[in-house]
Amino acid sequence: MAIESAELGFYENHIITGELFTDNVFNTCIGFNHPVTQADFILAIHPEDLLIRENAYAEALLTSTLKYEVRFVWKDNSIHWIKVTGKVVYDEQNQPVKIHGVVQDITAQKDIDRQKDDFISMVSHELKTPLTSLKGFTYMLKENLELLKDEESTVIVTRMNNQVNRLIYIIQDLTDVTRIESNQIKFREIEFDFSEFLIDIVEEVQSSTQTHKILFDVIETAKVFADKERTSQVVTNLLINSFKYSPKATTVIVAAHLQNDEIICSIKDFGSGIANDKQTKIFEKYYQLTEVDKSNAGFGLGLYISAQIIKRQNGRIWVESVLGKGSTFYFSLPLAK
Ligand code: ADP
Numbered sequence: 001m002a003i004e005s006a007e008l009g010f011y012e013n014h015i016i017t018g019e020l021f022t023d024n025v026f027n028t029c030i031g032f033n034h035p036v037t038q039a040d041f042i043l044a045i046h047p048e049d050l051l052i053r054e055n056a057y058a059e060a061l062l063t064s065t066l067k068y069e070v071r072f073v074w075k076d077n078s079i080h081w082i083k084v085t086g087k088v089v090y091d092e093q094n095q096p097v098k099i100h101g102v103v104q105d106i107t108a109q110k111d112i113d114r115q116k117d118d119f120i121s122m123v124s125h126e127l128k129t130p131l132t133s134l135k136g137f138t139y140m141l142k143e144n145l146e147l148l149k150d151e152e153s154t155v156i157v158t159r160m161n162n163q164v165n166r167l168i169y170i171i172q173d174l175t176d177v178t179r180i181e182s183n184q185i186k187f188r189e190i191e192f193d194f195s196e197f198l199i200d201i202v203e204e205v206q207s208s209t210q211t212h213k214i215l216f217d218v219i220e221t222a223k224v225f226a227d228k229e230r231t232s233q234v235v236t237n238l239l240i241n242s243f244k245y246s247p248k249a250t251t252v253i254v255a256a257h258l259q260n261d262e263i264i265c266s267i268k269d270f271g272s273g274i275a276n277d278k279q280t281k282i283f284e285k286y287y288q289l290t291e292v293d294k295s296n297a298g299f300g301l302g303l304y305i306s307a308q309i310i311k312r313q314n315g316r317i318w319v320e321s322v323l324g325k326g327s328t329f330y331f332s333l334p335l336a337k
Helices: 024-029 038-044 047-063 107-147 151-181 194-206 228-244 302-312
Strands: 008-014 020-022 065-073 079-090 096-105 189-193 213-219 223-227 251-259 262-269 317-322 326-334
Touching: 008 024, 024 096, 047 065, 047 079, 079 107, 107 151, 151 302, 189 194, 194 213, 194 228, 194 251, 194 262, 223 228, 223 326, 228 251, 228 262, 228 302, 228 326, 302 317, 302 326
Parallel strands: 213 251
Antiparallel strands: 008 020, 008 096, 065 079, 079 096, 189 223, 251 262, 262 326, 317 326
């Protein structure tokens, strides 16, 4: 009764026999007025979302928790967003036997999310033009003040310029999030030498900071097949974070190692570190740690965007960290064939 009043549909999916047991709310959720079979269920999923379910099942068998959101196409062609959650049940030999859990119609919530994203996308687009001209003007003003040797005003304008840059980064993050989520970002993959690429970015980022020195550990070389611009966005973001969240430290260490058929790039800082239970959360949208200094932080989008970029290129991204000692962010990319 509790499950029914929460408008959750119940199911039990027997992995070995392929049998599916569902209740009425479940059947209604996915557009049926009679008990559904496994085949009915899969056929009703939007074809573009089938892979999401497949990946979630593969992960569930490793983690014992099932969680995914997909679109269902009802017989009248209307689209309904359904969230599926479940737990894997194992037998005495530790073999997965069944998954049971609930489904929930989240179409209304998705609609609100879409309206919010449209709003963010419109606002960030409108803010971009005035900010870009503001950046140009503060730069010109700074040059004029330097010529006039007005040191005090130069310092003020430099600060102004930094804040304008910060705003531009935030707006760029907001634009990227909406573009990534609506699949508008096209990845232009080419084959390139990863070590040359990494050294170039490090040099560029190094020139923009006076607070930290970026040191190289072992940089192994390999050819990867990836989008250079997007991957450089990830490296830059990880480097800038490593400065932002280690205000008392002065060094950051960059490395690249070959492992099987991947290159693994790491960026190590000696800053605030991240508690164990937050180490996966920081890759979520808008997530920020409450305990760190937020004066330089953005919107909590940089790592989310980086994770999406790396995943789209069949790589992995993760962090190892000790609270109070520092963090090492890693990402991998498959080598070019
Ligand atoms: P932002 O920096 O704009 O807040 P990010 O998505 O880049 O957003 O990072 C999310 C959060 O993860 C940050 O707010 C910060 O709390 C934490 N974080 C990111 N990088 C580091 C780091 N190198 N060391 C400690 N905490 C970090």
